[in-house]
Amino acid sequence: MPLSHVAFLILSAVALISGGLVVTRRNPVRAALWLIVALFSVAGIYLLVKAEFLFAVQIILYVGGIMVLFLFVLMLVNVNVSVRQAPFNRQWRVALATALLLLAELAYGFWRGAAPRLKALAPVAAPSHPLGNTQAVGMALYQNYLLPVELVSLLLLVAMVGAVIMAKRRFD
Template sequence: MTEVSLPLFLVFAAVGVFGAVMMVTRTQPVHSALYLVLTLFSVAAIYVLLHAEFLAVVQILVYAGGIMVLFLFVIFLVRPPVPGEARWHGGRHVLLSAGLAVILACALGWHFLESAPAAAGNPSALLEGGNMEQVSMTLFRYYILPFETVSILLLVSMIGAIALARKGEGV
């Protein structure tokens, strides 16, 4: 990471964490969803800083775009409870998740202070020949098997959705 991008990274990371915290503490599901969009956008920005432009675009298109629209649809369909009804779930959940977060932060922080990440890759190798080309070469050459298998996975979910929906109609 260059000198210029470090402050940018800090800004986006802070925005991302802010969005994530706001998302889990809001009682209105729609607000939570919108804060999630904020987090997803900041993660996309961090991808750009890491020279993973393709991933950044995919992140925005798929997560901030497609998946968030689905979330909002579901929220509108199931009619969220009015703010007064949604209760704060009490201290136990907060303690548990805070504890897990601290453990995770310690393990990650300790690791990165001790040694540089092993899987950081080489951004200059990504730059030659274009980002997208590199991604597709890797995907279609080395990960062709999982790529093809995903098609069966998606097919299964489609069949299942159709079978369940059709039965639900009582046909």
């Protein structure tokens, strides 16, 4: 078994286990920490398929940005109270049934529909770019999508100014 397969198995096992721990921990701080582990292992899988850019974005955006946001929410929630509360709300049976249904559907589709056709296909190499994945994204952004990128910069400026205006109650 090649080394990359071993790495993939380890990473996906970590992702699945820590994902399960995220939803079962009573203490929201611990759940948040397990979420970081899950996101990191998914980032590792991105790296395995040579998507370095997605790897960096995953860490910067999800692990960095969203986790900070998550911790802010935690500061507003009383941890001691939430530890004593039931970790699941009343819809968990319905949710479990829906999830199992989706799983069954996916499994059926994979074994009966997609798998034979997938086997017939030649193994696809990861799309390679002479300059590498990150450079390819950069070239696309600053060539094909130059104008949208510039407009997005204005959009983000508006969002920032707007957030300051809305949040700063006492201007004067």
